[in-house]
Every structure is written in C-alpha cells, then in structure tokens.
Amino acid sequence: MWSPPTIRLVAFAFCFIGSVCTDTHNAYCDNPHADHSHADNWPQASGPNANWKVPGKAPIHWSVVEDKNIQWRVSLPEGGQSTVTVWEDKAFLTTHKPIHSAAEIDLSTDIVGYCLDLDSGKIQWTVELPGAVAVGTAGVFSDATVFAPVTDGKHVWFFNRSGSIGCYDMQGHQAWLREYTPRNRHTNRQCEPILIDGQILVVEVLDKEAATKLKRHAGLPENVDPKSVWTYLHSLDAATGKVRWVEPIGTVIHNTPMIGRRSNGDWAVLHARGGPHKPLETPYGFSLTSLASGDPGTTIWSTEIPNLNPMLNNHWDSKHAYAFTGEYHLILDVNTGQVLSRQSLRKNVDLWSHVADSGSRKLQRGVDLPGKKPRLNTYHTNIVVGDWHYFLAHDRNAIGRVNLQTSKVEYLDLPYQLSVTYDGSRTEIWDGREIIPSIPVNVRGISLVKDKRSTGSGWGHVSAASPILVGNYLYFPMMSGTVYVIDTQAAEFSEKAIAAINDLGPAGKTWTLSSLSYANQRLYARTANEVICIGD
Incomplete structure (x- = not known):
C-alpha cells in the first residue's frame, strides 16, 4: 500500500505569496502591474515568469579565463548541477556533500543547500538534505542536485533528487522537511519545481513503497500495479509540504x-509522456491540467501522440503549444489539444553552413539534412521568442529555429567549442574529433563522472541546460563551458546573429549543465566547482 512521505515541521508559521507571472499578451510577464523594464530576482529555474524569459540588459561579452566582465567567482566544496536562484541580496544553489574518493561517486545521496551573499559570493549559511536513493554525480542527464531552489523572498525551498524537499526561512532556519523514496528507473534533470499561488509543482512517483521494487531500465515486477509506480504532477502546499492534489494522467520525467x-485567464500546466527506455506512463502524448482555484489538478484535455519523445521545455501561449518529436516540429491547439501542424526539421531547410578554414558561412537554401531518422534537437534547449522556436541541433553543431507563422526552418552552424588561453588567444573548434574533453573535477582533484558521455561537447544526447532570453539576446550554455549569445533581432540568421561566444573557464577543465540566471543586469553561472557572477 502507499505510504505517505515523512513531514517534519518546525513550530513557526509563515505567509506565502506566489511570485510567478507568465504571459499571453506580453513576451515576458502577464502581470499588468509589473515593471517590465528589468528583472530584480530569479526565484526559480525558469525565472520570474516561469518561461526562461525576462526583459533587461545583461552582459554580452565576457571571459572567465581572461577575467573579463567577471564580478566575482567563488569555489564550491563539491560539484552540482542546480541553477543559481536569486532574491534581492541572496543567491541559492545546491551541491553534493563533499566526496573524498572515486568510490563515493555512485553512493552519494545527501546534498547541501547554500545561501550566498549576492555582492561577494561569500557563503552565508548552509543546510543538509538527506537522500534515500543514490543517482551518482555529474550525470549527463542528472544528479541529486539537479533541481534549482525556489524562493518567494521569505522562504527558500531546496530539492534533493535522491529523496527530500526542505523549506527554510531566509536565515536558514528549517520550517519543514519532507522525505520520500523517489523512483529510480530513469534519471532526470527535467521537471524543475514550479512555485505558484502558494503551491510547488513537482513530479513524483505515486506509490513510494512500490517504487523501491523497480530496477533501472527494467520491466515491472509481479504484483505491482503499473499506474501506482507512474510519475505524476503533484501539488505540494508550500507552507507545509503536504500534498494538495495529484493529476490523474501521468507525467514522464523526461519532460519539462x-x-x-x-x-x-485561468492558470494551467502543460506536461507530457513518452521518450526513451520505454517509460511506463502511457499513452504517450501531451496533457493540459487545470490550476484554476475551482478545479486544480483536473485534466482539460489529453492528446495521444504515438512514439512521442518529449525531452523538451513545454512552451505554450493562449492559442498554441509548441513541441518537437523525432524530426518534426508540432503545433497544437492549446484549447483542444488537436495537432494543427507537423513540420519536418530536416527537409527543405535553409542552412548557413560553415566553410572550413575560412571562418565564414555560406547560405544553402532548400536543402535536406543528412540521415534517415535523425534526432534533430539537443534535449531541453528549446525556447520560443516572438514568431520563432529556437533549439540546438542534435546531430549537427548548429542552432535551429522554426517560424511559427510560415513553418520556415533555418540552421546556423556554430563551433563545437571555444578554447581561450590565459594570454587571450581564442580558438574555435569546428571538428568534432578535436573537442577538448571536459572532465568535471571537484576541488580535491577527484573526477566526478564515470559515464564518458559526460565528457563531450554538450551537443546531442544530453539533458542540456535550458537557454534564457534577456532582452533580445538568447544565452545557450554548453556542457564544455562555452556560451553562445544570439541576437534574436538580427536582420538575418547568419553569423550576424552571433552576438558573442564566451567561456566559463578553460576548455577541458570546465563543466556545467546549469542554465544561466539573471538579476539586476548581472548573469549568474555555476560550473562543477564554482559560482560565477558576470557583470559589466
């Protein structure tokens, strides 16, 4: 039978006010009283508007290697993957507990939550969150620290992928700790917690006890009800950690x-089922679940899409939802779930291809990309900006975009990696065979990975960092520490759209799967061993 997670409460109460605003009328925010000129805080992984998009002006050019436009850097005691969240003068993130030998890499379950001073990076306080199931460190798809903290300015919530959620006030005093056993059939970096209207949306297995019987990438044991070990969207009361409701359709951990x-005007959440390794949740497809006060958690519509691979961010607006599967881009009617269009991302595309040894690109119109059944997008690198849906390609080192009005598809070749040396020389690496492997190493010199896929460039089969939009500029951080800055207002999608290519540290010694965050004209990045404040 299902056993509820343990809740530990500390005897003080607090008030909670949701801080999210997203939009159907404005590119950034749905709150008509909000100041759209800049963003002061970044309260969760997807930012203040829960869509990775904010107005503002952020640095375009920087270099950690050259110490160019770097306000501060702080070394971390251990590695981690969570995005840095920001509220006023504080920053929050998580790391694993310190690892002292290679034997501990696959045994790590506990993590540490940090509060940093935003002006200096100095650690103000830490808390520990226990875990129940080890998932390893620095995985190409996740580790225990993968979820970003969320905050409303009064409290901060830390998440341990291995099995706990904790709520703390801004001085680090615990309000409650929720411990549970997660399903460990797959790893995941998706399903970032969402803070809205006094609740936190998370994706969890329904029956925590039955989930302990599952083995990675294996079938179901006998006498286990399949739906009891599906993962579903859960609404947690932010003030207590108790479950408010569970949606009935299911949500795969591969999806965001x-x-x-x-x-x-009613709030809703778009989620999906499908993906690799035969997820249990069926039928594959998309669902829209109500967040309205009268019927939270109820299904508005659910659309079956066979063979769907929803390893993407579910961008949508008041009319349409936008998605990728296989080699196709999909547009759905957000009121009914009906698939309105299916556009190939491979056939009849425009390609600004790199010309070897010249540094330039030439335009090829109406070409077909090679491959019979290619994977077209690096996972979770998609974002909708205006009439365009941007993404990083999978089998090619290029950024792609689809016009949502005309279905036109364009690609722009980018170097696999940027290598910057301390004397200021810059080398763009265009040959995938010449990539400098990025190996995440902690401050004690211990390599944090065993999976060779975690030493690649960050293109392709990886749950990559999601891009963010600040003003008119897109920021795409790669696993190697290379960051591409794209001007979404450029006259043409050529090299003119590449505003900058920057580094987060030396090539081969820098590793990250964390999205950037933004507040008050500064960017915040974290690598396997440090936090970086970027500002002009």
Missing part, C-alpha cells in the same frame, strides 16, 4: 512541464 494562462 510549464505553466501559463489560458485565453480565459
């Missing part, structure tokens, strides 16, 4: 649910 407003 996103909230938004429907045409009638």
